[in-house]
Amino acid sequence: MSEKRFKRDTRLGHLGRDPARFDGAVNPPVYHASTVIAPDTATFKASGRRRFEKGETVYGRFGTPTHQMLEDALTELEGGADTVALGNGLQAISIALLTVVKAGDHVLLADSVYAPTRKFASQMLARLGVEVDYYDPLVDGPALDALIRDTTSAVVLESPGSSSFEIQDVPALAETAKARGVATIMDNTWATPLFFRPIEHGVDLSVQAATKYVVGHADAMLGAVTANHAWAHRLRETVYTIGGFAGPDDVYLGLRGLRTMGVRLERHQATAMTLATWLQERPEVAEVRYPALPEHPQHHLWRRDFDGASGLFSFVLAQPYSQDAVAAMLDHFDLFGLGASWGGFESLAIPSDPYRTATAWDAPGPVVRLHAGLEDPDDLIADLAAGFDRLTRAAG
Ligand SMILES: *Cc1c(COP(=O)(O)O)cnc(C)c1O
Numbered sequence: 001m002s003e004k005r006f007k008r009d010t011r012l013g014h015l016g017r018d019p020a021r022f023d024g025a026v027n028p029p030v031y032h033a034s035t036v037i038a039p040d041t042a043t044f045k046a047s048g049r050r051r052f053e054k055g056e057t058v059y060g061r062f063g064t065p066t067h068q069m070l071e072d073a074l075t076e077l078e079g080g081a082d083t084v085a086l087g088n089g090l091q092a093i094s095i096a097l098l099t100v101v102k103a104g105d106h107v108l109l110a111d112s113v114y115a116p117t118r119k120f121a122s123q124m125l126a127r128l129g130v131e132v133d134y135y136d137p138l139v140d141g142p143a144l145d146a147l148i149r150d151t152t153s154a155v156v157l158e159s160p161g162s163s164s165f166e167i168q169d170v171p172a173l174a175e176t177a178k179a180r181g182v183a184t185i186m187d188n189t190w191a192t193p194l195f196f197r198p199i200e201h202g203v204d205l206s207v208q209a210a211t212k213y214v215v216g217h218a219d220a221m222l223g224a225v226t227a228n229h230a231w232a233h234r235l236r237e238t239v240y241t242i243g244g245f246a247g248p249d250d251v252y253l254g255l256r257g258l259r260t261m262g263v264r265l266e267r268h269q270a271t272a273m274t275l276a277t278w279l280q281e282r283p284e285v286a287e288v289r290y291p292a293l294p295e296h297p298q299h300h301l302w303r304r305d306f307d308g309a310s311g312l313f314s315f316v317l318a319q320p321y322s323q324d325a326v327a328a329m330l331d332h333f334d335l336f337g338l339g340a341s342w343g344g345f346e347s348l349a350i351p352s353d354p355y356r357t358a359t360a361w362d363a364p365g366p367v368v369r370l371h372a373g374l375e376d377p378d379d380l381i382a383d384l385a386a387g388f389d390r391l392t393r394a395a396g
Helices: 008-014 039-050 065-078 088-099 115-127 141-147 170-179 231-241 249-282 299-305 325-332 375-393
Strands: 081-086 106-108 131-135 152-158 185-187 205-208 223-227 283-291 312-317 348-351 368-372
Touching: 008 065, 008 249, 039 170, 065 081, 065 223, 065 249, 081 088, 081 231, 088 115, 088 152, 088 223, 088 231, 088 368, 106 115, 106 283, 115 152, 115 170, 131 141, 141 299, 152 170, 170 185, 223 231, 249 283, 249 312, 249 375, 325 348, 325 368, 325 375
Parallel strands: 106 131, 106 152, 152 185, 185 205
Antiparallel strands: 081 223, 205 223, 283 312, 312 368, 348 368
């Protein structure tokens, strides 16, 4: 179902399904396949030559109809040309980078990227002969232009940034990169394609840690890369060469998660806004970093480009509280769990001080990152309030 005339939630219920193809079943079946039997030698030989085409089931490593259903749905939602469904979000980032770069190239990553992305670039790409630099996520087009070299092949964006939640001027940066012949890759996990579509804003490859909101229930690892027309073939070629499609059960959980992603995100957004507004009034809090708040420094960019805000944000404490004091708060919540992988139905709270090399991180106190889950917001506020009491007592 590719018709854009239907609204978002309608499309979420119908994309990536084909009852006529699957004996009338509402949901596509889970294909467990490694070996795929060819009808004759000619087909067998031909399939070996056609490996970079999507939509053929020739060997389990190249995906099955289960994968195709999720890939088609995400391609539609992202407004791209093709999607590959991978084992996890980090793999989606590494595959996107390996689609673009070669030895001798130079890549630019936002200083605020997801920490394991930084590690992949600084350790693995550097080892493969790629020069890696970090840039201030708040650069404008001309400032990015000045950082681009003749050897630059990729600019990596993440908006909002991990832990610090800066919103980047994605259209301006994508246009600058394009004018210099440089590919752009954006980690779109926070917004999901429901709230932001990178390719519509000029980005070449959009990455989704589908582990988070697509799966939505903290029980499966999944990643996806969606490419525009310019990069679609090269992306599929890269995955087929490296290997790495997700397992079919996890793909199925991604498809199931998609059906409710619209209603879940609305609730995550509403609760995050309630908690963020409440936190702004707390004396222990210096700043709440949630792009949907009017006080957020790049709120105007978020309003201009995004259709919503998800449930993840951070707040900066107003004093240099000790690690022990912060632990007294975070270790004893009834509801907020101390877990990293957000996007599920449950609320989370972790210590999350940004690591920066291209810019300075200056804050009056430690940073706490929250994920607003689907619980009742009143209960979450009571849990946070008790946490602040513990913080104050521990700080003496
Ligand atoms: C979690 C996350 C990833 C990695 O996803 P995994 O599925 O855990 O590998 C990538 N980017 C962002 C922004 C994330 O939050």
